[in-house]
Ligand SMILES: Nc1ncnc2c1ncn2[C@@H]1O[C@H](COP(=O)(O)OP(=O)(O)O)[C@@H](O)[C@H]1O
């Protein structure tokens with residue numbers, strides 16, 4: 237997840253490959269409970285890994301259900317309607333409404349001695365309407381705290397199933413869902429549920445009904461008011477079941493395919509067109525705009541069809557969340573797009589109609605907004621923009637698609653971490669599938685002599701910007717180490733052998749750790765001796781060229797900060813910002829001394845200074861890629877600067893180069 241203040245998207249051009257969407261939370265927890273209550277063993281694929289699903293799995297284990305989990309797959313051995321561990325048992329359900337409500341209903345009709353509780357916030361979330369409905373049925377439920385709220389104690393019921401059960405539908409559809417999931421357990425006769433008040437969130441009840449059907453229970457429905465569980469209903473495992481990905485999350489990648497999958501389709505795994513989620517109908521709208529969508533059992537393939545996209549005029553009431561993505565697709569259309577019947581946008585995470593209008597205008601679009609519509613005409617001239625995201629994950633995700641604009645203007649997404657609500661790795665998934673010509677991928681180079689603070693500065697810049705980081709010195713250090721271990725003297729006589737080693741280094745970077753052939757060498761390469769060895773191998777021209785490609789391969793979306801000696805002069809000559817960092821020899825020796833002592837490595841300041849001057853001399857005098865500022869480098873002497881000051885200075889230079897500074 238990107239937790240930076242902002243994320244700059246360079247111009248993106250095409251899209252390809254495969255994206256795996258995270259599973260839907262509401263489907264995950266329903267499937268787990270149904271699998272646990274049914275007869276037979278169920279393999280659940282693509283389960284969402286989140287707090288709420290972990291809570292549900294723990295509770296099911298406590299109830300004696302067989303649960304085996306490996307990665308995103310879970311094997312559940314169902315209880316076949318009988319609770320193996322009827323208590324006394326205390327179940328802690330965190331803040332998971334999708335666990336608390338249906339478990340309360342299921343345990344209450346089956347009976348036992350259970351106490352259900354959660355975090356303090358859970359004790360503030362109402363459950364009284366469900367409890368009332370269950371009591372009408374003859375369930376024994378005691379309020380242990382404030383009436384109508386958890387914690388609850390559940391005892392043994394005296395079930396009366398002949399009269400219709402009345403449940404309120406206008407507070408939360410989860411109460412109805414809980415009854416629908418639980419009552420098949422006791423359907424010795426037809427059981428009727430009547431909804432009081434206008435049922436909200438109907439698509440979620442659709443999901444419940446559709447999952448019940450997968451588990452062998454066909455609920456009869458009269459409108460949204462009356463539901464009947466037929467006598468003899470029994471939950472039966474379907475064997476295997478896939479948890480669908482969130483269909484509204486899919487919308488960003490369906491749009492991505494429509495806009496940018498020009499050579500081959502973009503594959504979206506986790507959801508197919510036969511999805512039980514209402515938002516999947518986004519596909520129809522995308523097709524109307526020109527997308528070519530092929531659907532598979534649990535995947536979609538999308539490619540660009542009509543281009544430019546076709547403007548549409550659409551009632552979006554049935555896809556309120558996913559429709560926001562259409563507003564950004566409209567930027568690429570051949571005319572004016574109108575999205576109607578979207579009044580609910582005004583009361584979501586933010587006033588989404590207003591937010592979309594403001595941000596689309598920043599990019600140069602002409603936008604008209606009404607109480608319940610949005611009309612978008614594509615920009616005559618695209619403008620770079622810093623997109624405000626209003627703590628709304630969907631604003632952040634859909635505006636990322638503006639980075640494909642044909643003018644190649646940059647797009648800045650402010651507060652990108654807001655995507656965490658539904659899709660924490662959204663931007664990672666985007667960067668995995670988006671393609672752009674290498675020169676578009678920004679690189680900041682930080683070159684300079686040893687102990688000037690390059691590594692410190694470069695890694696902090698990378699962290700602030702959410703960019704990748706290349707410590708090129710580490711590659712020379714690793715080469716030096718590998719050569720030593722191979723028994724090679726680090727001289728010209730062995731240049732070709734060392735170069736061959738360098739070209740095939742089995743090296744992996746795992747965060748701060750450096751792994752060479754399975755061994756963690758992060759410490760070993762940091763010694764001063766390893767630095768001297770690095771300096772020697774780095775003077776060998778064949779070794780330098782052997783490492784060029786590896787270094788350039790670090791230039792990946794969304795950008796790179798690279799530190800070394802020749803980043804700006806040789807490896808990334810086209811980098812938009814090059815910094816040459818220096819400090820006096822005395823200051824550098826002091827810094828290195830402090831650094832080594834703090835790591836418990838003994839060191840003498842005058843020896844360090846002599847070493848670093850020797851290294852400076854070798855680095856600056858070697859024939860190939862000597863240490864020197866690139867012609868277009870900005871010089872920074874940080875002898876009298878603290879770290880934060882150097883970082884701020886360079887970030888200031890970077891901002892000066894950004895076109896949307898004043899956007
Ligand atoms: N501007 C600075 N002011 C003071 N100390 C610094 C500054 N930049 C870096 N340092 C310290 O100097 C030491 C060497 O920095 P490092 O980033 O390892 O240098 P390099 O990568 O250039 O060899 C580190 O302990 C770091 O904390």
Ligand SMILES: Nc1ccn([C@@H]2O[C@H](COP(=O)(O)OP(=O)(O)O)[C@@H](O)[C@H]2O)c(=O)n1
Pocket residue numbers: 685686687688691708709710712713767770771772774775799800801802803851855
């Ligand atoms: N791009 C680079 C990076 C490092 N090097 C060499 O590799 C050695 C170790 O690099 P480093 O950046 O880890 O060293 P320090 O600056 O931290 O001492 C340097 O002394 C340089 O001789 C290089 O030649 N070119």
